[in-house]
Amino acid sequence: MREVAVGIDIGGTYIKSGLVGSDGQIWKQYSVPTEASKGRDILLDRIEQIVRSYEHLMIDSDFQLSGVGIGTAGYVNLQGIIGSATDNLPGWQGTSVKKEMQGRIPYPVYVDNDVNAIALGECWMGAGRNRDHFICLALGTGIGGCFIAEGRPYRGRSGYAGAYGHQVIAMDGHSCTCGLKGCWEQYASVTALKRISLEMASGFKWAESPEEVFSEARKGVQIAVDIVQRYSEYVAIGIANLIHIFNPTAIVIGGAVTAQGDFLFERIRSNVQKHTMYGFADQPELPIVPAELGNMAGMIGAAKLVWLGN
DSSP states (O other): OEEEEEEEEEOSSEEEEEEEETTSOEEEEEEEEOOGGGOHHHHHHHHHHHHHHHHHHTTTSSEEEEEEEEEESSEEOTTSBEEEOOTTSTTOTTOBHHHHHHTTSSSOEEEEEHHHHHHHHHHHHSTTTTOSEEEEEEESSSEEEEEEETTEEOOTTTSOOOOGGGSBOSTTOSBOTTSOBSBTHHHHSHHHHHHHHHHHSTTOGGGGOHHHHHHHHHTTOHHHHHHHHHHHHHHHHHHHHHHHHHOOSOEEEESGGGGGTHHHHHHHHHHHHHHSOTTTSTTTTOOEEEOSSGGGHHHHHHHHHHHHTO
16 A cells, blocks of 8 residues: 555635655646635635545545645644634634544644745755755745754744744834734835835836836836845845854755746845854855745645654
């Protein structure tokens, strides 16, 4: 029999899932709308339906389902309970996802934060392969992060480690959704990039879209170049803090901004050098690279949770 795991990545818009072998081969995958507005019970039903659909696929096959791994938005404690979640998943906060699903399906269930799952996917099959200690960042609406230590996500005392977006880099800075001020994600997330663009290029239509800002910068439009430079420095400041704390072997960055390639990454690397002490990011130069698995990383990493038994 060929052992497989179901990996499930719960996002605010879609749930991505796959049937993944212990060697990382993806045998089947698909996505369905999350429809989170219908509430937590419907979301739990949907997860069960996904698992049952893979069960049906395995009838009369040589597959054997070893377990189910779930990566989800929100802070997940060591017992698989959602300690905190945003309004993107109404009613999700406080849900014991692990316990709920183990009461519905006859397989081991493993639950972790979605960025931890992304990092694990990149460690297994992506930009972090062959690296046992590295930091993975997801730059999006906010900033999520994970430190991979000896091939596993470092989860901390309660399971909440990785809230790197809420390191304060500007005292009395911009208000954050978490209730603090000056959090890194208010300066280095894609949401922050939009605000920076509108502040610096007020009146320019292209300033409303990060993609168009980069397009204008590539054309040499000076104010757009200045926006990209400022944004890259904000990204670098937070990364430099993490480098000083963890002394990692690499930084892997995911999110839509990775599509900008070296046009952005070379600026980030240069600014990281400027903001770190000698020896931390140079001699030899610390790799700062884009993630490789795109929107499959979370699903792949969730499946890996099963193989780790974590």
